[in-house]
Amino acid sequence: VNFRSDNVSGASPEIVEAIARANRDFATSYGDDDVTARLRRRCCELFETEVDVVPVVTGTAANALSIASITPPWGVAFAHTHAHMLRDEWNAPEFFSGARVVPVRAAAPTLTAGELRAAIDDVLASDVGVPSSVTVTQASEAGTVYRVDDLQAISAERSRGDVHLAMHMDGARFANAIAFLRCAPADVTWRAGVDLMSFGATKNGAAGAEMIVIFRRELAAEVRHRARRAGHRASKMRFVSAQLEAYLADDLWLRNARHANAMAARLAAEVSALHPVEANSVFMRIPDDLAQRLQDAGFRFTKWGIFGKDVYRFVCSWQTDEKHVDSLIQALK
Numbered sequence: 001v002n003f004r005s006d007n008v009s010g011a012s013p014e015i016v017e018a019i020a021r022a023n024r025d026f027a028t029s030y031g032d033d034d035v036t037a038r039l040r041r042r043c044c045e046l047f048e049t050e051v052d053v054v055p056v057v058t059g060t061a062a063n064a065l066s067i068a069s070i071t072p073p074w075g076v077a078f079a080h081t082h083a084h085m086l087r088d089e090w091n092a093p094e095f096f097s098g099a100r101v102v103p104v105r106a107a108a109p110t111l112t113a114g115e116l117r118a119a120i121d122d123v124l125a126s127d128v129g130v131p132s133s134v135t136v137t138q139a140s141e142a143g144t145v146y147r148v149d150d151l152q153a154i155s156a157e158r159s160r161g162d163v164h165l166a167m168h169m170d171g172a173r174f175a176n177a178i179a180f181l182r183c184a185p186a187d188v189t190w191r192a193g194v195d196l197m198s199f200g201a202t203k204n205g206a207a208g209a210e211m212i213v214i215f216r217r218e219l220a221a222e223v224r225h226r227a228r229r230a231g232h233r234a235s236k237m238r239f240v241s242a243q244l245e246a247y248l249a250d251d252l253w254l255r256n257a258r259h260a261n262a263m264a265a266r267l268a269a270e271v272s273a274l275h276p277v278e279a280n281s282v283f284m285r286i287p288d289d290l291a292q293r294l295q296d297a298g299f300r301f302t303k304w305g306i307f308g309k310d311v312y313r314f315v316c317s318w319q320t321d322e323k324h325v326d327s328l329i330q331a332l333k
């Protein structure tokens, strides 16, 4: 039973069928196809505003291309110390931007406006570079969720005096956050100041599809040019777009996320979780010998050192079912 990540799951049948449907005819290449056009229109509807959309196949590409488009080579991008961008992307955002990503020390797994302010002041005091952007992860790497107010406060803090930071959201688990918040996607993105976001689908039911959703549309040309230069302009983009279109159709993205969140909540109700379980991840302190016995019994999960020496991460997905969770609870007991 595999709780290592949500991307150990397969793809939802609706998404596999959408790939097969996109396979029937010729289609114009490099994103000038009907599916990609429909996907953009669907995103405009979903976000209640005109947006541009650049489909890519990894979250790292979405993050790195986004940061590069809002941070000049002499700039500084601010990210929570836990940010995937800082911990797991092997400097891809720095590589594509040439900028420095500066970790913001924070008390919780989400940033506060005050913590961002302190980091900006520190960068200004030491003259590291020009403060240019901030990124927030929604849902956070600890499975917690920014509320509308939190994002508005961060957004208000990013423009003071000579400083103006562009705002990016790493929404690798955006669906899980919206399933928890039950708010309009616009409320926690552009209405709260987000300029562009990485909107994930792979972890929550796609086979391999993410998209950069651009709210500040003057950024769109640069994002596209950067995607092309970086080798992220898929020639058969229709297959990526078809996954995303199916993901957003009939609320599949929310149905999958609600299920994943519910499975995490089911687990959290029986164990003592390290962080509030608001999305689909549960972090637990487990003695090494018990962790080994669980592994020996066939359970798969990941040691998560940044939260402590004996902390492990269990992630539920759209494919995790109650039996999986209950067998883990039984084994732990």
Ligand SMILES: Cc1ncc(COP(=O)(O)O)c(C=O)c1O
Pocket: 057, 058, 059, 060, 061, 063, 084, 085, 137, 140, 141, 170, 172, 173, 202
């Ligand atoms: C919060 C977050 N952002 C971005 C990514 C990057 O996704 P990918 O592995 O597709 O590059 C991940 C993947 O684990 C993630 O957890």
